[in-house]
Amino acid sequence: MSKIDDVAKLAGVSKGTVSNVFSRKRPISEKVQKRVLEAAKELNYTPNHIARSLVTKKTMTISLSMPSAKRISLTTFHTNLINGVITEASLHNYRILIDTLAQEELELPFLSGNVVDGVIVLNPKVDDTRLDYLTKYNIPAVVIGEPSAKYKNLVSYVDNNNQEIVEEVTTYLLKKGHRRILYLNAPTKMTVSKVREAGFLQAFADLGISNNESLIHFKESLYEDPSQYGYDTVMKYFAADKDRYTAIIADTDKEAIGICRAFRKLNIKFPDDVAIVALSDDLVLSHELEPPIPTVDMQAEALGKTSVQMLFHQIKVGDYPEISRAVVKAKFHSREQ
Amino acid sequence: MSKIDDVAKLAGVSKGTVSNVFSRKRPISEKVQKRVLEAAKELNYTPNHIARSLVTKKTMTISLSMPSAKRISLTTFHTNLINGVITEASLHNYRILIDTLAQEELELPFLSGNVVDGVIVLNPKVDDTRLDYLTKYNIPAVVIGEPSAKYKNLVSYVDNNNQEIVEEVTTYLLKKGHRRILYLNAPTKMTVSKVREAGFLQAFADLGISNNESLIHFKESLYEDPSQYGYDTVMKYFAADKDRYTAIIADTDKEAIGICRAFRKLNIKFPDDVAIVALSDDLVLSHELEPPIPTVDMQAEALGKTSVQMLFHQIKVGDYPEISRAVVKAKFHSREQ
DNA sequence: CTGAAAGCGCTTACAG
DNA sequence: CTGAAAGCGCTTACAG
The missing domain is CATH 1.10.260 (434 Repressor (Amino-terminal Domain))
Incomplete structure (x- = not known):
């Protein structure tokens, strides 16, 4: 060269x-x-960008710290989110480095070594080595989702209006006359499950309706296949008594697919016998069901874009990053005319 | 610091x-x-890794050049492939930079600037700016899939045994007695479609069976939603005559899902009335269908791992990278006991 | 608008 | 086993 x-x-x-x-x-x-x-x-x-970086102290790279145990499992939500991150980053001529927890456990190699100018943190955990590290070294970072109490005041984040949106969905069902609603919530481990639970209960409270006959089921985190989880759970709750609940709120659309499969098996008609609403929208999957079920679009791409904008703001500000918050509103599609 | x-x-x-x-x-x-x-x-x-890189001439980073027009759409195949790439790269303490065509069009910023030690090229095109660039500058690169004739002797690549596997699937159907098979192949634009076509025809030839009543339908590339494509195509071929074909080979599993939906609509029973086989295995989707349909696992993770191993080999060899080839065998799951 | 020189934070022969 | 010094390929005040 x-x-x-x-x-x-x-x-x-x-x-x-x-x-x-x-x-x-x-x-x-x-x-x-x-x-x-x-x-x-x-x-x-x-x-030579490396030589340039050495003097400018900018690598023009941000890392995307992904959720993953052994293997990354990318849902449509993640794909859309990544699209948002890449689109926004490219706009500023920034590159994206993929970071996985597997690698983090080794040596946190991407966070350290001045290899990136900042990091987007996905799926924050209650105790999160990444956040420990990032806050300790004052590295610009933005969390997508809600960080646990420990980090909440130390790091910027962008999240959906989770309470509001579940409240909206629940209210929609209640106004349709449903009184026995089964809510398949996220695992208790995830902070979002509590926030959404609150939204669910708030809807009942606001309309002065008792939630006695409804149920919030928190996902057991051992389930790997969301569709299978939906199927099994419906089997568990509906096999004995098909009329126990008149509506289900599913945590994800893949779950909803399994739910529909179980309904076909049990010969339960949806939405006539039981109404289904799924959080998180998926273009491909929503086509599979007839009739299409109401879904909530979590605006993953907007989450991605916003996180990058917030990160750039921090990078510019420099040594003493300001902590900031943002909310991206989810959109409920009732599929009604 | x-x-x-x-x-x-x-x-x-x-x-x-x-x-x-x-x-x-x-x-x-x-x-x-x-x-x-x-x-x-x-x-x-x-x-400081940047300072180190300046002298060692190694960035310990490889880029993954992704297929994408405006937005990246990650199928399970891609996700698995990425898992393979990341897993193998981490093993050698290498990082992954995401590269998209959108960015490439700007300035090929990741390929240039000595920012990466090598690149994995996904979805090679007939005329591919990336490959032009990589071969010109002699940058270590491995293509996943088959490069067009123009690059075939210039660059290393790893591919599935596409001809063999389609031949195997077709033979399976022929031996089951099917004589009127509809093969929904990839778009003619993709080199893989020709290779697979050959496998399809070979199966007939080997068994001395006429393919007169069978048909290869090449996908129109304008379709974005694979499931919708499967649905529409079945409607087109089966609506008038439900008995025209007794078997379908689908190019992807998402296509297969749309096909099944169309069959339900047309009240065609599968596999009794029409057998379906899908290329490319998807854990989640295969659960959705009852009974599960035969699928072909393209071994995406192995493709990813192999590509990285080949790339490391080139990186070690240095200035005059050897061109090499590898084949990853796909696996047919007939779902039979 | 242009040039000469110092310096970014490391690694690596070379010498001991 | 250790040290002193040159150099990786740029950018950036400083001076003109």
């Missing part, structure tokens, strides 16, 4: 001038610029 | 010694090592 000196020599200018032709940090006369570019082209020169 | 000089001073040794404590490139005595590590801990020192 040719380097900046080679180009400078061939173009008959100084290294500084060549540098500025490429970085546009200061104006260079037309003629000189042309000469430099021609020399660069002839030598197949392309600036 | 403290730097290597600070640690050296505090520990009373030279920078070189500190460097070697962290890189383990040459043996350091126990005592000195201990002193250095203590000093590093006290100063919260962590080596």
Whole structure:
């Protein structure tokens, strides 16, 4: 690879001038610029970003710290979120480094070593080594979702209006006349399950309706296959008494698919016998069901974009990042005309 | 951030010694090592990877050049493939940079600038700017899938045994007595479609069976939703004559889902009236269908792992990378006992 | 608008 | 087993 000196020599200018032709940090006369570019082209020169980073202290890279045990399982929600992150980052000429927990356990290699300018943290845990590290070293970071109490005041985050949206969905069902609703909530381990539970209960309270005959079922976290989980859970609650509940709120759309499968098996008609609403929208899956069920779009792409905007803000601010919050509103699609 | 000089001073040794404590490139005595590590801990020192990369010429990063128009759409195949790539890369302490075509169009920023040591290229195109660039600059690269003729002898790649596997599936159907098979193949644009077509025809030839009543339908590339595509295509071919074909080979499992939906609509029973086989296995989706349909596992994770191994081989070899090939065998699951 | 020189934080022969 | 010094390829005040 040719380097900046080679180009400078061939173009008959100084290294500084060549540098500025490429970085546009200061104006260079037309003629000189042309000469430099021609020399660069002839030598197949392309600036070495590593050398640049060493002096500018910017790597133009952010990392996306992904949820994962052994294997990453990307839902549509994640895919959309990643799209948002990439789109927004590209806009600022930033690159994305994938970071997984498996790697984090080794040595937190991406957070350290000045390899990235900031990090987007997905699926924060109650005790989160990543957040410990990031806050300790004051590295710009934005969490997507709600961090546990321990970190809440130490780190920026963007989250959905989870309480509101579950309240909206529940209210929708209650107003339709449903009184026995089964809510398949997230596992208790996830902070979001409590927030959503509150929304569920609030809807009943607001309308002065008793929730005695309804039930919140928290997911057992051992389930790997969400569809199978939906299927099994419906079997458990409906096999003995098909009329026990008149509506289900599913935590994810894949769960909803399993629920529908169970209903077909049990010969329960939806939405006539039992209404279903699924949180988190999936273009492909929603087509599979007839009729299409109401879903909630968590706006994953917007979450991704917002997180990156917040991160850039922190990166600019510098050594003493401001803690900030943002809320991305989910959208309920009732599928009604 | 403290730097290597600070640690050296505090520990009373030279920078070189500190460097070697962290890189383990040459043996350091126990005592000195201990002193250095203590000093590093006290100063919260962590080596600057950027500075290291500048001299070693290794970034310990490879990029994954993803297929994407405007938005990335990650199928299970991609997710599994990415898992393979990450797993294998982590094993060698390598990081993964996500690269999208959208970004490539800007300035090929990840390929250039010595930011990565090599790249994994997904979904090669007939004319592929990425491959033009990579071969021109002699950057280590491995394509997943079959590159077009133009690049075939210039770049390493790993692919499935596409001809064989489609031949196997077709033979399976023919031996079951099917004579009128509809094969929903990939779009003609994709090189894989021709290879698979050959496998399909070979099966007929080997058994001396005429393919006159069978049909290969190449996907129109304008379809975005694979499930909808499967649905529409079945409607087109079966609506008028439910008995036209007795078996379908679907290109993807999402397609198969749409096909099943169409069959339910048309009141065609599968596999009794029409047999279905889907290429590319998806854990979640295969559960949705009753009975489960035969599928082909393309071994996406193995493809990912192999590509990384091949890439590392090239990176080690250095300036004149050897071109190599590998085949990952797909696995047919007939779902029979 | 341009040049010369110092410096970013490491690693690596070389010498001992 | 350890140290002193050169150098990786850039950018950036400083001076003109």
